Amino acid sequence: MREDVVIRTVCRAMIPFIQLFALYVILHGSSSAGGGFQGGVIFASAFILYVIAFGIMEVRRRMHEKVVVALSSLGLYIYAGIGILCILFGAGFLGYSAIPLPVSAAETRGLMMEFVEIGIGLTVMAVMTSIFMDISVKEGGED
Amino acid sequence: MIWEFNFAMFIFLVICAIAAITVKNLLSAVVILSAYSLIMAVLWAEMNAVDVGFTEAAVGAGITTVLFIAAISRTTRRSRD
Numbered sequence: 747m748r749e750d751v752v753i754r755t756v757c758r759a760m761i762p763f764i765q766l767f768a769l770y771v772i773l774h775g776s777s778s779a780g781g782g783f784q785g786g787v788i789f790a791s792a793f794i795l796y797v798i799a800f801g802i803m804e805v806r807r808r809m810h811e812k813v814v815v816a817l818s819s820l821g822l823y824i825y826a827g828i829g830i831l832c833i834l835f836g837a838g839f840l841g842y843s844a845i846p847l848p849v850s851a852a853e854t855r856g857l858m859m860e861f862v863e864i865g866i867g868l869t870v871m872a873v874m875t876s877i878f879m880d881i882s883v884k885e886g887g888e889d
Numbered sequence: 890m891i892w893e894f895n896f897a898m899f900i901f902l903v904i905c906a907i908a909a910i911t912v913k914n915l916l917s918a919v920v921i922l923s924a925y926s927l928i929m930a931v932l933w934a935e936m937n938a939v940d941v942g943f944t945e946a947a948v949g950a951g952i953t954t955v956l957f958i959a960a961i962s963r964t965t966r967r968s969r970d
Contacts, residue, residue, distance in 0.1 A: 779939040787947040794955055874952060881959040 757799035764792040772867040782863035786870025793875045802883050818872035824865030902928050913968050919957040926950040
């Protein structure tokens with residue numbers, strides 16, 4: 747475990763802004779550049795920065811491996827669930843405008859697209875974090 | 890499209906690509922590959938493919954560099970061929 751106060755302070759100041767930017771990229775995916783994949787990767791890089799600054803054990807304590815696996819499958823369930831919901835309402839897979847919401851068709855499409863992007867972002871974030879954790883941890887100790 | 894800027898970027902791109910496969914120190918190769926990815930992201934953005942450039946900057950220059958360095962730290966640092 748490293749005890750460098752500069753790295754810890756800078757990371758503690760940077761990580762919330764990185765996560766906020768990742769959420770911005772995910773939620774503005776349908777209207778501008780970016781999307782679920784890029785936002786998820788940026789979100790995962792915040793966790794990687796946290797591992798570099800505070801050690802793998804701190805992250806394991808805050809975000810257990812079961813939580814990571816659950817998040818990665820939750821994103822997939824959101825994606826497939828919205829797709830199959832569209833099939834149940836009579837359209838094709840991910841045919842968004844068939845879902846009966848009390849807003850216009852274009853707004854329904856945008857809203858459902860955001861949910862799909864959130865699912866993709868969750869899965870990408872969890873899988874990237876779990877790959878980095880599995881590579882960076884050694885058999886005996888940490889880091 | 891500024892063709893002088895594009896030409897200079899392409900020269901840097903080719904230099905980075907050749908250097909990344911000839912250098913013996915694997916850590917240097919990873920850093921050069923990251924620079925290659927950054928130049929490629931600038932080129933994508935300049936060719937009006939902002940989404941692809943964004944992906945290249947986030948994945949190519951960010952995540953893969955970290956994953957390569959983590960893999961190097963578990964194996965040897967110098968290439969043997």
